[in-house]
Amino acid sequence: MSRIIDIQLDDSGLPPPTPEIEQERKVAMFDLMEENSFALPEREGRDVPQGPFKLALSIREKRLVFDVASEDDTQVAEFQLSLGPFRQVVKDYFQICASYFDAVKNSTPGQIETIDMARRGIHNEGARVLQERLEGKVVVDNDTARRLFTLICVLHFGG
Numbered sequence: 001m002s003r004i005i006d007i008q009l010d011d012s013g014l015p016p017p018t019p020e021i022e023q024e025r026k027v028a029m030f031d032l033m034e035e036n037s038f039a040l041p042e043r044e045g046r047d048v049p050q051g052p053f054k055l056a057l058s059i060r061e062k063r064l065v066f067d068v069a070s071e072d073d074t075q076v077a078e079f080q081l082s083l084g085p086f087r088q089v090v091k092d093y094f095q096i097c098a099s100y101f102d103a104v105k106n107s108t109p110g111q112i113e114t115i116d117m118a119r120r121g122i123h124n125e126g127a128r129v130l131q132e133r134l135e136g137k138v139v140v141d142n143d144t145a146r147r148l149f150t151l152i153c154v155l156h157f158g159g
Contacts, residue, residue, distance in 0.1 A: 002039035002051040004144075005071065007032060009151060010058035020101050021154060028150035037141040040068070040077055049076045057148075059083070059155050066138070079137045083156070086133075089126045090156045096122050123149065 007029060011017075017025065038055070040048045049070055056067040064086070068077040096119045103112045127145035130152065134140060140148065 002037065002139075003053070004032060004036050004038045004055050005052040006054040007151070008054075008056040009155060010056060011155060014155070017154065020097070024097075024150055025154045028147045028154075032144065032147040032151075036144040036147065037139075038144060039139045041136060041139055057151055057155060064152060064155070068138070077137070081133045085129055086126070086152060086156065089122065089129055090153050093119070093122045093126055093153055126153070 009025070009029075038053055039051065040053075042048055052071050053076070054069040054071070054073065056065075056069075058065045058067070060080070062083055063080040064083055065080050066078065067075065069075050096115065100112070100115045100119050103115045107115075123146055124142075126149035127142060130149050131140060131142075131145045134145075
């Protein structure tokens with residue numbers, strides 16, 4: 001069972017999220033718990049836990065921290081990613097989300113659909129960047145990467 005069974009976001013010290021950001025967080029966490037793929041890659045000469053896993057995400061010293069534990073809370077991995085490669089795509093994602101939330105209130109269905117397509121494209125780009133950064137550390141499928149990218153954006157919101 002190489003999957004996440006529990007996820008925690010350390011958002012202590014961050015400003016309170018907007019209602020839209022909080023909704024994105026709730027949906028991403030719900031979807032992630034419903035279905036995900038999360039596996040630690042084989043390492044030469046080491047036993048690799050097969051999961052299920054508990055994941056804690058945080059930002060420490062301007063780095064994204066993945067703290068991975070087994071079902072019994074034994075830490076099995078921790079790795080940190082530089083936030084630099086995420087900055088532009090997160091910024092773009094927040095801008096298009098703001099446009100989308102405004103469009104939902106004031107625009108035609110066609111305009112909303114166009115903005116939503118752009119939003120999905122940027123979201124896919126964020127997931128791709130995440131998968132590249134996770135290479136050699138953890139293997140995730142595209143849907144899991146998309147949901148984790150949303151949670152990274154939530155953490156980035158206050159960072």
